[in-house]
Amino acid sequence: MVFLGGQVLPGNVGRAILGPFADQRAVDALNHSLGVDRPLLVQYGSWIWNFLHGDMGTSYVFRAPVAPFVVDALGNSMKLALVAFVLVVPIGILGGVIAALNFNRPLDRIISLGGLSVTVLPEFVTGIILILIFGVWLRWLPIAAAWPKGAGFFTQLYYLILPSLPLFLVLFGYIARMARSGMIEALDSDYTRTAVLKGLPWRTVIWRHVLRNALLPTITVIATQTGYLIGGLVVIETLFRYQGIGSLIFTAARGKDFPMLEAGILTIGIVYAVATLIADFLYSVLNPRIRLGAEQ
């Protein structure tokens, strides 16, 4: 499907590389050497075959194999996404839990409304405002995510905090909201009442009975947000000039570099599928009712 998308896009590849003033014969020759003048099915077959063997094709623009670019970019994006996730998952859940425990009190209102308002804002808008505050006015954090070569773990982390914050803000609202509604439902349930009535300390009730059940829907939401996160990465990586998979796709799309574009999008598709699979697995581990292959 991705491949077809790339083919449907009009725009003569040879023309795009050589520019509008190149000789038509040169364009034809280049098209032939790149193999883009072969029949569609032949191209598709060899593309899939090569992709499965780790050969993602040759970039039209860089005239070099695509695979190293994609692998590097994916690694960078994973770092960024990981920083965002490590920050947002505990804080988001904590926010939702605090909101639920203060149901309908001012603290709940602040967390819910605040979370919802930052969730609906485009990432580049929160990104710009955060850059202005922390990068330009306070000068606490670097405004571009480009660390010096060979930088250590903590230096990289330092450069990644600002780019991960807009992603954090968008995800925080979703995760906190799910955790909050899960908590409220769990707090309201019969098993919580039983646990309280049989004299368990409040802390134990929350930890052992409420939280476990409340977090189930939250995990599903976190997984479905992976798709969103990828869209967000395209914007954030462009804004912070970060060499990740999002900016790779963006650059490839602008330069009509189809092998790069196709490899990038297919990689994202695979990441998405894996994330969904992991979420299903986690869900079954946490939920005894659907524990896969559990002994009776």
Added chain:
Amino acid sequence: MSATDTPASLPAPHTAQRSPWGEVLHSLSRSGTFLTGLFILLFWVVCALFGQHFVPYDPLASDIINALTPPAADHWFGTDQLGRDVFSRVIVGSRDILTVAPLATILATIAGTALGLVIGYFRGIVDDIVSRVLEAFMAIPVVIIALLAIVALGTSKITVIVVIGLSFAPIIARTVRSAVLAERELDYVAAAKLRHEGALHTMFVEILPNVIPPILVETTVRLGYAIFAVATLSFMGFGIQPPSPDWGLSISSNYGMIGGGFWWTVLFDALAIASLVIGVNLVADGVHGAFND
């Protein structure tokens, strides 16, 4: 039964003391969320419609000698790198996004409603196939779909409208489908079938008026996301094109300089987008509340 032959053009299945729509309007007029959002939205609509008549400068006129001056009395929000007045640009910049986003939302609503009515009404194999295809579409982030489509079709306002409209249509179709699934079991649909009304008549004349509330709620929510998407695409260079003073576009052409401390060239545009998106979401929240009380 001759009285029932007239199509049920009133969306009200029953009449209370106040009609259901009157009830909704009444509860909207008392909702602080809705009114705040409406106020913000109307402010920007007025700016979009009449902005160019009352702004102090021509938003496109450059004045290189006074480029990048910080906010002051004669330029409230300062000037950008071409010396254009940022205040005037922010006010007039509301116009393109407030044309493109609503049109995309309307397209999504029309396409999504028609699709949702058909798959909800016929169910069975049509529903199975179409629903799977829609799910596949919803799994791809809108930014990626838009990126591909706009590279293929070229950048123009029409492309942006069509791309956003069609990528939001499946979401509306899903909402309409589930509403139709509940409606089609009701007696008035059975009555229409007994009168040998055609499928099209039953769908669009009988069922449609009764599923308007969820469609309206979903449409207002989608408008918020459409503004989000249009702003993002313009920022990426795939949306509204220069020389429009559009907010996303202004940010993308100015943010490269904020390292030099020229914060006023991007801050006000960012705040404008933020206020519009939050305003629309408050309206959506209010509408949702009014229909679900």
